[in-house]
Amino acid sequence: MTKTSHIRFAEHATDTLQLGGDWTLASYEQLTAEVSAWRQRLMPRVTVELAEMGKLDTAGVALLVDLLGSERLLELSRSAPDLSDERRALLQTMASALSVAPQSVTPPQRSTVIELFEQIGASMVRLWRQSIGLLGFIGLVLASMMSVLVRPRRWRLTALVAHIEQTGLDAVPIVALLTFMVGAVVAFLGATILADFGASVYTVNLVAFSFLREFGVLLTAILMAGRTASAFTAQIGSMKANEEIDAIRTLGLSPVELLVLPRVFALLIALPMLTLIAMLSGMLGGAVVCAVSLDIPLSLYLTILQDTIEVRHFLVGMGKAPLFAFLIAIIGCLEGFRVAGSAQSVGEHTTSSVVQSIFIVILLDALAALFLMEMGW
Numbered sequence: 001m002t003k004t005s006h007i008r009f010a011e012h013a014t015d016t017l018q019l020g021g022d023w024t025l026a027s028y029e030q031l032t033a034e035v036s037a038w039r040q041r042l043m044p045r046v047t048v049e050l051a052e053m054g055k056l057d058t059a060g061v062a063l064l065v066d067l068l069g070s071e072r073l074l075e076l077s078r079s080a081p082d083l084s085d086e087r088r089a090l091l092q093t094m095a096s097a098l099s100v101a102p103q104s105v106t107p108p109q110r111s112t113v114i115e116l117f118e119q120i121g122a123s124m125v126r127l128w129r130q131s132i133g134l135l136g137f138i139g140l141v142l143a144s145m146m147s148v149l150v151r152p153r154r155w156r157l158t159a160l161v162a163h164i165e166q167t168g169l170d171a172v173p174i175v176a177l178l179t180f181m182v183g184a185v186v187a188f189l190g191a192t193i194l195a196d197f198g199a200s201v202y203t204v205n206l207v208a209f210s211f212l213r214e215f216g217v218l219l220t221a222i223l224m225a226g227r228t229a230s231a232f233t234a235q236i237g238s239m240k241a242n243e244e245i246d247a248i249r250t251l252g253l254s255p256v257e258l259l260v261l262p263r264v265f266a267l268l269i270a271l272p273m274l275t276l277i278a279m280l281s282g283m284l285g286g287a288v289v290c291a292v293s294l295d296i297p298l299s300l301y302l303t304i305l306q307d308t309i310e311v312r313h314f315l316v317g318m319g320k321a322p323l324f325a326f327l328i329a330i331i332g333c334l335e336g337f338r339v340a341g342s343a344q345s346v347g348e349h350t351t352s353s354v355v356q357s358i359f360i361v362i363l364l365d366a367l368a369a370l371f372l373m374e375m376g377w
Contacts, residue, residue: 236336
């Protein structure tokens, strides 16, 4: 039967405090208010009696510690004559544990400037570690690639063809459509500006030069970063989450050889072909705008291309394609191996692979453009 919990002075003795009733979790809310009220009135010389106390659990002992303090409760547990051995042990154990419990410390207020620099420093450390990991993974892939190339029996031709279809053939429509529209926009803007100088015919040179050297390979690489790198990360990341990669290692096989190399080789083959399609589609879009807006027929458009555009511009654009393909495939596969095992981790690393791929593609393209401009190529 539940006894009503109470805290009161003994009759005719204002120096004796009687604790009675059940001090359990069920009475915790009522006792909390009483403990808060009595804690301010409790003097050190007041004697505490526990004879009328009913049931007691750890929630009640925590309230006793709050009311009396852990040291006073320890003394009471030793000196009180009417305590059972079980209750005495409970009081001593809880009082000792709560006496050494760390007090909550309010963290000091930090400056916004300090937090900003801390975030910048953490980002730089994270970028450094990712760069070191990327370089190490590139070395591992190159070593595996050299080992496999000299052993034709270890070539995974079926997986290679399947990945070429997924990364190359399936991407032809979107690459052709996008570059066609961008070529039309570039031609229209060029014609609008050059018309003020009476040089509208140079729109052909603008479109050809931009797509052969920059836009063809850059737009294709950005599309592959968003389409293919994310797919590689999601595929390998899902295998990592399902512990399939651990199973591959258990069988004595190399995950790099089975999962990474077919994807790298496939993108090395597919991206240059898609770059060529992008160059042709972009110049075709420019040809349509020139024919409609500038009255430049297709035959004249092709003649201008043949007479004024050198082959080296085409070679510059195509030369970037294998490098971009290799880095996009490497980043996509590496982020897949970094997946921790949950669906959230798969999504985070998929996003990271796209961002890293696009960033490094644009960075290398800018550096290559500056270098080639200085070299006169």
